[in-house]
Amino acid sequence: MNRFADHAKNPLLISSIAILALLVIGELVSPGFARGDQIVRLLTVSAILGIAAAGQNLVILGGREGIDLSIGAVISLGAVIAGNVMNGSNAAIPLAFAAACCAGFLIGVVNGLGVTYLRIPPLVMTLGMMGVIQGGLVVLSRGVPSGNAAPALMAFVSRSAFLGIPGILFVWAAIIALMALVLKRTRFGWSIYAIGSNENAAVLTGLPARRIRVLLYGLAGLFGGFTGVCVIGYTGNSFISVGDQYVLPSVIAVVIGGTSLSGGAGSYTGTALGAIALILLQSVLTTLNLEFWGRQVIFGVTLLLLMLLYGRQARLRV
Amino acid sequence: MSGLGKLGGRAWLVTAAALLVLLMVNAVLQPNFLEPSVIQSNLTTFLPLVLVAIGQTYVILGGDIDLSVGAIVALVNVVTVTVIAALGGEGTAVIVGLLVGMGVGAGSGLVNGLIIAGLRFQPIVTTFATSIVFSGLALWVLPQAGMPVPEPYWRTYAGTILGVPTVYVIYLLAFLLAAFLAARPFMIRLKAVGGLRTAAFQTGLDLGRLRVSAFALSGLYAAFASLCLTGETASGDPLMGQTLAMSAISAVVLGGTALAGGVGGALGSVLGAWVVGMIGSVIFFAGLPFEYQTLVQGLIILAALAGGVLVTRR
Amino acid sequence: AETFTIGLSNGWVGSEWRTQMIEEAQAAAKAWADKGVTVNVVVQSANVDVQGQIGNVRNFINQGVNAIIINPNSPTAFDPIFAQAKAKGILVVATDAEVSSKDAIYVGIDQKGWAMKSAEWLANALGGKGNVVTINGVAGHPANQMRVEGYTEVFKKFPDIKILNEANANWDQAQGQQTAQTLLATYPDINGIWVQDGMAAGTWRAIMAAGKQKSIVATGEIRKDFMDLWSKEGLTSGASVNPPGVMASALNVAVLKLQGKEFKDDVFGGVYGNAIYIPIPFVSNDNLAEKLKEAEGKPGYWSVTDVVSIDDAAKFFK
């Protein structure tokens, strides 16, 4: 029982089991669901959510009730900026990435400054920022052509680059590896865990906790901007609410990936698996020929069941 | 009382000041702003947010958060109109509908509370998941908007009870319930739970019961809000109330309740909700071009939140 | 000269279609100057829920406008507030989505007819038989509901058309694309996809990614950038037009009414008996080139539009 409980606490294992189970259910319900090319497409969608969740993961790891609700608006902004910058031209893709990431980074830094120096609770700061960006997008998108994704960007997201696998998956794999490396093997990574675990103690070992936290929010924005470019690569053109659907799922992916919402513990590998599990679940539900409300209820209940395994708070009486 | 004044005092004074400024600006921009009918219509508009914010206050004071209030509002609305219609729409049907609606609201809150406090789930993600379930159920009960409520219902809501506008009566009752709860040991204990959970536990408080009560109250107040909305809209709508949760959190924080729990109170949240409502009104009467409205509203709210946190910080 | 103040209320700012709707209404108001009528418009446009939009209407009432034109967030929720507006002598016109209030009129397209038109096109394009999936907007939303009724009614007339699955993707292009991907993978034998609005672009991307653009027919949409793609890729598609000009049309009708004209007795119809339906243009491969010419020089987000001119509007009156 104890051994089982120990394993049951390993989020990587649980997410993997959940993913396998969903694949099996999907294949049973509709043969062909777990086919290779379909899996690749689902992974592509997961990659977009997963990259968005990377930023979310960082601010959550950094503790102090870290969360970024503005990430959806930043994604939309990134998509709109990228669309305007590229406007169908392959040559402008690097510039589009740069511009979207910069804009996201700057917004993230503002979030970070508000959270650390003005000590506004992150939920509130980023919620307010979400409203501001959405308003800014309404202003920005008016009269300005929203533009189109460049063909090469769309190929990057949905066409095979190598062995039937699109470029974005290689990029995501690289991000997963890089995040694991940074979190486990660099001082910056250790610092994130340290400030998430006990900020005061981290400062007393000489870590610039506030600068790190500002940077984390900046990175969250940067990942948001990057996601925005990927989204426009996926959809072909941008619209101002395109990022809304990523806000809470990015948090959920982090949580079912085993990162504690109180900070200081977790990994991005888990988050990536969480993102895949979430997208798979949505997909399986789509294939079930149910009324919409039934899909909703099953979706919500499944999320609760997943959290039953490891999204829980510590017991008070030990 | 002195202790209360010292602890909660500064936070809601700031919000009150902000509200005063907004009121004055609005009065300048809108000549008939202070006419009783205009005041009443504004207060009517703000009422559902006020109610949801009061309920959310208890959850936040206890150190949790409830993102599902919007979905509860929708669920209560469709259940109420369905029950009233099913019972034939007479006087007793309305009463039963109201009671069932409140039961559904409190019950939904209870479910949240039991899952979160009982199974030790994270409140943010849990209430997000239950909100998906509640909205699904709302769509099951009433797949599309419609099903008018009987005329006496919404005529009474828009009219008067014993000569007093019904909306004011509801404000009064909501305040009385909030004041009742504030005067009970329940409030101190809830703040203790939100303030430092281990200490509250070691002191022997029944954390589970307190947190569940807070969620149930939040659900109940969401039901009140929903019943008001039903009075305002005179019909069922399974998509009702979707932006309420986030606005209510803003209102609670603007009202000086600490998001981390342990500090604050319902009165501040009422002021906070009024501030959120007044910002929209001021922007309208300032005559901004429409594409700037969302931006300016966002900026003002962000500034108000930041300002509030800054001023109350020590 | 006559002067009227008209309040325009829009409860969702998530798409450029809405922006275009308001801009066209503003332009229509200006155009009245030629007729010696001053029409001042006051706009309230933000993401609000029903309660927020009721607040908007209240503001208009308190401000003392002559008429309110609203793109409502609910068909039924405004009955009491419209009654109050009418009591103050304010004309209330709903557009884009019908309202149940007997104190308001509706000027706009018949959403059900809109769906029937494209469903008929799809059924005919399929030769009256085949497997169809549908991708809808927000479940429970009135416009969505009427559209579902519309296509259901049409497809019922074709016994050989089988609806395999009806999914909801919330009028979000990316979700539409993701849903289409899953459906395409789940049902290898899809012949036709009936899909609404912006989600059509996403659906077509999924179809193209699956290499099935020759074997599947699907409904399309009326944004310029989609029509560009449509023509470039030689797709087989058809799209009912819900013109963003509906609000301008409503405004023209409203001003005529404010001038004291009386409606003809038989103009009203619709679900609630208070609707003036305006024509629904249709874009198909037959007239695509022509519509693209109209769109020349417009930004990618521009939608094919149509406004009931003042003269045409006058035909509704005695």
Added chain:
Amino acid sequence: MQPILRARDISKSFGAVRALEKARLTVERGEIHALLGANGCGKSTLCKIIAGTVALDSGEVLIDGEAAALGSPRLAEEQGVALFYQELSLVPQLSLGENIFLGREPRNALGFTDRAAIQCETEALIARVAAVAGTGFTPDARVSDLSPDQRQLAEILKVLARKPKIIIFDEATATLDRRQVEVFFDILRELKAEGVSSIFISHRMDEVFAIADRITVMRNGETVAEFSAAETDRYAVVYAMVGETGAIAASVRDHEPLEGDARLVVDGVRSTRLGPVSFVAKRGEILGLGGLQGQGQKALLSGLFGAEPFHVGRVTLDDVDVTARRPADAIAHRIAYVSGDRGRDSALPGRSILENTAIASLVREKRHVIPGAQFRERFADVLTGLNTRYAGLDAPIGSLSGGNQQKVFISRWLSPAPGLLLLDDPTKGIDLGAKGDFYLLARKLADEGATVIIYSSEDSELLSLCDRVLVLNGGVITADLQGDRLTPFELTRASYGDAA
């Protein structure tokens, strides 16, 4: 007669950590019973089990001869047990009065909280400690505004207000000064006179022998000895605590005045509750900071470390300006700081022992990438050198007992050795064995050329360890004791200043 409390064969494990192994404790009616043992031997765990906050694995507790219900703190309270928590059980956001009556608020006829009664009853309780409580200790003072010793007093009052028949004081005197301890002892004696039984946990042997009737000693989760205080002596008790193998640290003070030049020069520093303060310290010197609690000793240390920077003034070390604006500045100048408040200032809970150890070195050595095996070995060596007992570098820090955790936090600064070591009551709540290791380490570092500044709430620690003691009062230095003048008498006199 029945003992009022009898705990038998209590066992408890936290995961792999065995906290208690058939521990026992017997307390008679109306006695003051000291519970002693090294850090991590399970004292707090045993108490928490009796108070219902920790679930036991096996064993039984009898109160008045009846099997006690241990399911929740609430049940324990109903059976007349109250626990003073080592980490305190106060809610910082609530007022003192609300905290004291939390969960048992007086009510009026309508069932509403009777705030007037809270105010009045709290005032009555405060009166018992008013003489030593300092300013601002009022019923409506917010607990987060109280100083650490005031919070400790508040926890004492909270426990008293529950009118229990068995009170457990788990290191209730840890941050109290002598006068406060005296008042606390008076309260203990009153309770005893009323027939209330007290369990008293402390690491200060003086206190134990001053107040206890009987003594129970625990080691490694087991109860190893029971004494009557009158019939035993310190040596026997300490011997039982550390076991045969334990070496008891002797005095390591070097009585010869130090030769050499001033190395650390602190010139006119000032901060909110400090200053102006000026002094010099030599290479190899262990400089103590004495005086009553809260006279600016901590402010001085955290100022030197840059955690709460000085407003004015200048600090030089080896003629280099080391006035720190933030800890990183100080660390760059090889200044190290170890706090006694491990939970707040040192521990990175949930992280591994390696991370807890190595993080400061990464900063100091400006490394951005974590090096490999050699790096791990380096810290394993340091920890071993301090006699730290741990399962492995990757085990979480929480798996260690308090004393061993403190060794980890000290080891942060030892590789390489610091030039100036600031110790802020570093042995608070640490057992004798670990303290001995600690003193030896401080002396060794000093001998190797470091300057050590230590604040301690225990005078005996300063007297045995330091070459010189600066006594602070009201934020300024009022005495500089060294050589012949470094005696308990002089230290006490200087601490109390004119008021003595």
